[in-house]
Amino acid sequence: MSLDDAVQDLADRLGVALVVVDHDLRIAAFSVHDTDARLARLARLLAGSTAPLTKPLVEQHRVRQARHGVRVPQDDGELVVLPLRHEQQLLGYVYYVEDRDTPRADDLAVLESAAPEMGALLSLRISDRRHGTENSRQLLAELLGESPEKRAEAAGKLVRDNLIDDVEHYSVLVLRAPDSAPRSITRLAVEATLEFTTRSTTVKIVGAVLGAEGIVLFPRPVNRDRLERALAGPGLEVVVAGVGSVRPSLAQAVDSYHEARLAQRASRLDPQRYGKRVFWDELGLDRLFLQLPLDRLTPSQFPDGVRRLLDAPHGVELAATLEGYLDSGGEIQSAARRLRIHRSTLYYRLDRIREVIGCDITDGSIRLELHAGLRIARLAGLWPHE
Known part of the structure; x- marks a missing residue:
């Protein structure tokens, strides 16, 4: 029995x-x-x-x-x-x-x-359950590994062992606690996600902790509201969740995994913009920037105008002003609202920015150079300080 x-x-x-x-x-x-x-x-x-x-x-x-x-x-x-x-x-x-x-x-x-x-x-x-957890961990490691042959074998075994549904859409969730937090927090986040999904749906999902990351494989797109509820428990508010896009086969879930890793990286690099729950589809041009060797960039590698702005007195204020102006497409009234300053203050700061960078910020190619440079500097942790 x-x-x-x-x-x-x-x-x-x-x-x-x-x-x-x-x-x-x-x-x-x-x-x-x-x-x-x-x-x-x-x-x-x-x-x-x-x-x-x-x-x-x-x-x-x-x-x-x-x-x-x-x-x-x-x-x-x-x-x-x-x-x-x-x-x-x-x-x-x-x-x-x-x-x-x-x-x-x-x-x-x-x-x-x-x-x-x-x-x-x-x-x-x-x-x-313990055997299944260890088996799931090994199969997930192979499914998301470098070998196409092992990925295909792991995909077949996950389906044959009835660990995941055999469907035509898979997505990967990557969970990670801050480095300063106990490693067990990531494990708790995985368990909370598995338990919530098992309790609230009939969907079969697989999850495990691989290294510092918690990985959960879904046979469907990840629902944002359910993800928030799954990670609403005590202590889990510090956990960052990155979600990859949907892939048409289990063997291609590795691509969703790489996207999910970049999404959770975006949260760690720019938490003010992204918060703790980040979906690959939200990243826009950051999809490309996040794949740069951000940790190896130095100020000297940026265009002259960006470098001068980063080094300038009151650089944080000027950089934030230019970023807000460019995010608003150069439209003054919209930029002033975004920055929560008066238009006259914005005009004054833009004049200061022109003096510092020595460039015409109405030129389209210059704008692209400045906008991309400032964004990469923020992601690389090279944003100016007070």
Whole structure:
């Protein structure tokens, strides 16, 4: 018997919506129901951050140490929780909310009698999950690696092992915490994305941590709103997410991966413009600039006008003014609004810029040179300082 079958049989005997979670409160199995009341109850039990069983509750009521079922009063019914163990090791919990008008007196005994078998089955589920995680990590590494032959083999195995859906559109999400943050934050971001997607859709996705990056492979375009909700947990606000474009085959997902890496790089280099969730399709000309050896550029390699502006007194103010002016297509009123300054102030600064760079900023080729140069300087970290 599988864990899913055991949970379903027990839920049918008790007449409740039943959920099994591992020791980190990640969902391992849950019962299936066809009545509106039970479906509503199950939806609440599976509702992530609003689910009734939380880590603070486990600690407060000493559920971890309990050897029998624990009853916890709640606003809309009593939460019944039972630890699941195998070979004396705590593996997780089975729980339900008591909302029946006439519960049976022996319900807790029935639940406890099923606990040994469910603990053993949960142990197998966790073992399978760990094996699947390692298998997914290896296949993802090969799918996104340099060898076309290994990419093709990994793509076929991911589909044959039923780890990912066989479709005609794949996209890659790259997650990364700041270098100053613990590496575990990236792993938590991957797990949060996997759990949210599994809980909210029937889509099969694959995720793993490769080096410093968290990688999640989707058989569809990545939805921005769902991504935001998946990464809304505590501690994950520092994680940068880069999303590649959709590719028509699994073997070509490596191209979406490279785009996703560049997208998350854009966030790290210019967080003010891009924020923490960046899609390849949003990058515009930065798609090209981000592929330059930005870390090896020096001010001397920039055009003279750009270099003079970067070195000038009040360079940060003048550079930002010129950038805003050029971003607005040279239209004064629009540029003044963008920069939040009066038009007379803008005219004054533009005169100063002309003096500093010694160029005609109405010339199209000069504008292109200045605009591209300033953008690359910002991405390269060569923007002037106060």
